[in-house]
Amino acid sequence: MDPDAVSKAFVDHYYTTFDTNRAGLANLYQESSMxxxxxxxxxxxxxIVAKLTSLPFQQCKHTITTVDCxxxxxxxxxxxxxxxxxQLAGxxxxxxxxxxxxLWPTPxxxxxxxxxxxxxxYA
Amino acid sequence: MDPDAVSKAFVDHYYTTFDTNRAGLANLYQESSMxxxxxxxxxxxxxIVAKLTSLPFQQCKHTITTVDCxxxxxxxxxxxxxxxxxQLAGxxxxxxxxxxxxLWPTPxxxxxxxxxxxxxxYA
Structure with missing residues (x-):
């Protein structure tokens, strides 16, 4: 297991899903998730997905600056x-x-x- | 174990030690620490302590805005x-x-x- 590869793949997938299909994030969490x-x-x-999909903006775009793992x-x-x-639309x-x-390993x-x-x- | 109490006590201790006696942080890390x-x-x-004590400033003061745990x-x-x-001096x-x-529990x-x-x- 290479933590760098895992974290890069996760970050790409997470924020792309957030920006294009927020409800799809449900697959990344489980009952024990916080x-x-x-x-x-x-x-x-x-x-968690109910919270993320109810945030008061419809469209957004994440741009990642740093990823450490x-x-x-x-x-x-x-x-x-x-x-x-x-970046929020508008x-x-x-x-x-x-x-x-x-991130926690699954079977x-x-x-x-x-x-x-x-x-x-906040600035 | 109350994570809120543990994290508040840790944050107080960590940043006070950092600002007053950086070498004293050695007690908070072990060989496995990253x-x-x-x-x-x-x-x-x-x-880790060699890195923190060699940072290019002598005096500093941390002010904490948020703590989540x-x-x-x-x-x-x-x-x-x-x-x-x-805040760095000068x-x-x-x-x-x-x-x-x-934070990991010890025996x-x-x-x-x-x-x-x-x-x-960075802004």
Whole structure:
């Protein structure tokens, strides 16, 4: 398992899905998944996707600036730390954000998002 | 174990130590600890503290804006996600940063930093 390859593939897939088919993110979370979105705690795939699809903008485009990753211990998990810009349709200025994911291995040799923490970086 | 209490106590201790006695951070890391600092990977307590004490500023002051945390799985670990400002002595403007820690339980009912990823948020 190469954490760099896993995290790059995940980041590409996650933000492309977010920007084109937000409801499709459901496949990346499970019942044990946790999201902290701007300080609000949400648990479980259905609740997390309900939150993400109800955000008050229809179209958006993420541009990734940095991706850092580390193995999270002996369990095969991967920590991914992302910074980037979020451009909302109709807004002049992009928002800066930071986000971390803890990817956890599945029995099918894939990964799901166990932990997800998102913050906008206010200027 | 209350992840909120653990993360608040850790954040207070970490940044106070960083700002007053950077070499004292050695106690918070172990040989398995990983730091990714602005994209540079460093492993082990001695190497990590060598990096942090060699940063090109003598005095600094961290001001914390947000602290988010989640349990990292069934192992008793805690993920901590921090945003804040870093004021360097003699500089007019503070730098914005984001940082994540993965705290791992020790046999002594304490925690050490297994994972640490730091990024400045460039405007």
């Amino acid at each position: 999201l902290t979105f701007e300080g609000q705690n949400i648990q479980g795939s259905a609740n 580390q193995p999270s211990g002996s369990s095969g998990g991967v920590l991914v730390f992302v910074s980037g810009n979020l 807004e002049q200025h992009a928002l800066k954000f930071s986000q971390m994911f803890h 099918q040799s894939s990964f799901y998002v166990l932990n997800d923490i998102f913050r906008l970086n | 730091l990714t600092f602005e994209g540079q990977n460093i492993q082990g307590s001695a190497n 989640q349990p990292s799985g069934s192992s008793g670990g805690v993920l901590v996600f921090v945003s804040g400002n870093l 500089e007019q403007h503070a730098l914005k940063f984001s940082q994540m820690f993965h 002594q009912s304490s925690f050490y930093v297994l994972n640490d990823i730091f990024r400045l948020n």
